[in-house]
Amino acid sequence: MIGESVPMLDSVARVMGTVDYMINLRLPKMLFGKIVRSQAPHAKSLKVDVTNAMRIPGVVAILTGEDLGANAFYGVAIKDQGVVAVDRVRYVGEPIAAIAAESLDAAEQAAVLIDIEYHELPAVFDAQDAIQAGAPNLHEKFPNNIFKHAKLRHGDMDAAFAEADEIFEDTFTSPVAQQASLEPHVSAAQWDGEHLTIWTASQAPFMVRKSLSEIFGIAPEAVRVIVPSLGGGYGGKGHIRIEPLVAAMARKTNGRPVKFVLSRAEEFVTVTKHAASITLKTGVKRDGTFTARQATLYWNGGAYADASPMLVPAGMVRAVGPYRIPAVHVDSYGVYTNLPPAGAYRGAMSSQTTWAYESQMDIIARKMGWDPFEFRMKNLFVSGEHFATGEELHDVHFVECLEVSAKGLGVPSPLTPLPKGEGQGMRVGRGYGVMMKSTVATSKSQARLKLKDDGTVTLYTSTVEMGQGGHTTMAQITAETLGVPLRAIKIIGPDTAITPFDSTTSASRSTSMMGNAVIAACGTMKKKLFELGSPLLETPVDGLRTENGFVVADEISISFGDILKRNDLNTVEESGEYSTSFGIDPETGQGVATPHWHQGAGAAEVEVDTETGRITILKYSAAAFAGRVVNPRMAQLQNDGNVIFGLGPTLMEEIVYDGGQPINPNLADYSIPSIRDIPAELISICIESGEGEMHGIGEMTLPPVAPAIANAIEDAVGVRIKDLPITAEKILRALREKSQR
């Protein structure tokens, strides 16, 4: 079962359009919600008058800051964000009020009648502007707007830079972007006394539960979070999103449920990818080795810290790169600005950091006269070496990832010089990128199995099915480990009332973490079945195995169902857990950053039209280390998806703001890759290790895309782009500047 490419369990529903996404949810007596948002990027003395809005027929209740209790501020680590704004607004799009009405029409009519007054304040939108003396301050507790400073200190920098023959210093930027799942954020909530049920398109049901229990002062068990299949997440539905507002609104509707569906424009002000400015100062010796790297990272967290206090330190370890560097210092700053809060975006933080360190690899190689491929191969980490956190690396395959992706370009050797293109102005080039990414250091997954006397097995899991095939994967792991046919398995969850704990479905952790919890649950279930079956089979426990729903001895076997029946049991339930607890010292960054490292690489062959700056990706070849692969074709599909998703931030995605107002919050002016944007030839390979750990593969080949393409562009036409996205205009401008030199 493990290693078989079975189709997704609910494939038929997926092609028939019958998957029960949140958007389809209808509840008895359900009301429709609408959010009224700030049009100012920064203002104080907020006054909200709902008198006229309440007169609209069909309006049931309106939520404002006045309804909120003292605990109505939330955040993953810093509770700075109001359920709706209280007295102050800090970004365009911040919720100020919400309406629950009998129809969406009524809610929308009421929305325009809510009178809002505020006193506008100076605002700041760029992280490096925000840390300057005299910049507008967002939160009094953080006077310089820096809410997080993560530090990594490894080695003697002065001595290490003194040993260098050349020192390179470059700054690379990434703009604000948006996860843009086609399914928007959708949540519905209903109160029954002091019990809250929330249905929500979330990647992190237990984080939602914890947060709501704190906001409303009720026990976690009094909050039930139900998550159906998601229409994409990509980090944008991670952590806590609209759930607090939706639950607070529902608290005012006398037990009637209320549902909110965000519009596409609202999506763009709900969560974003951190804009980042990353400066790398890197020392190298003439023999092609590194002496030191100093990385300074400014992450634009937006107006509220949200998940950034966790992501900014993750970005720190993800900024070093997969190379042997004796001395490394990193300073990673999370900064408040008057933009919407930023969160995880597929390949979280690594997209920005890999863009920086892999671009600089080629800058160094070209200046020093080294081949970029060989320079990487010479310096890539191998198993047994130590990373800048001090931890020993195990099961690392960066060299293989780079080799395999380079070979995929289909040339005899990655070093064969390319013909530089045919025809007027067309130039071809090749480039590479390699990524080293941590997953969540400390997290926990639990799984519960219920075996019934009809032989069916139900797996209760809080892994969210968001298109990655998580439920299918877990069913396969169950089938293999327990020894039951796949068709006997049913999956339930997430539903925090009945499915056990899981930290989150993100950071490509589920196959590894939940997979191991499922394996543990299967182990205890088998043990139980052996104990119950041993007397029936008159065989000691150690002479038993399971196969196809039977406990098998040498010449005799009995079905799981019959074992239960013969023991007068209707059901047997067993649980399993898998957790990791690693971490790094907050002052030095020393410790263990991750249970294992995510590894990916990419090789691009691009054609640049020197007359228009237009880029065509002729070939792209990607490789990820996947360990033990559960479902090869689905793994490959996700691997392909990483590359295609990655083309977005590389070539086109950027939210453009004018005074804090997003001017392209729609899918006409904010482009995401279409089928016409994919490379003519796209290869993606999962490097397997049959006996290895199971690794997630949801992001590995994404972050190398941008630097591989930028490096290929420099190879083709000799210009270096350091600011994403790489548009034709930027290339043309760089070409003109180059020709004028």
Add this chain to the structure above:
Amino acid sequence: MILNVNGSRHEVEAGTRTLLEVLRDDLGLVGAKEGCGIGMCGACTVLVDGKPISGCLTLAEQVPGKEILTIESLEKNGQLHPVQQAFIDERAFQCAYCTPGFILSAVALLNENPNPSEDDIREYLSGNLCRCGSYQNILKAVVEAGKRLR
């Protein structure tokens, strides 16, 4: 007004609502979904007289007398349409929010052009977006479905 949807006549009070709203809210046909609301993503694709259109940009009052087909019409007597089956066989979806739209666009393409080139497919499906990035397998699925239908 009377709408002809999936071969049946439905009397609806559409007012100024879009075809997508009427299909979803009145007729319970929820396979088509709003993704962007401005006709860019194709998640709301339905076929009107065989042509793929954006349900979010079409007013219901524009389409009485026309033949409207939604994803719900494709499966017949427990048999998936060859395009649907090819999408499963080629693993042409992940979250599948976009899938009904892609399948209907592919059905329309293959009706118009039973043997499309890869470029034809890319051109025809460029109005449907898949954020998970399943495009490679979608291409394979449409090629495969074309073979099966010929």
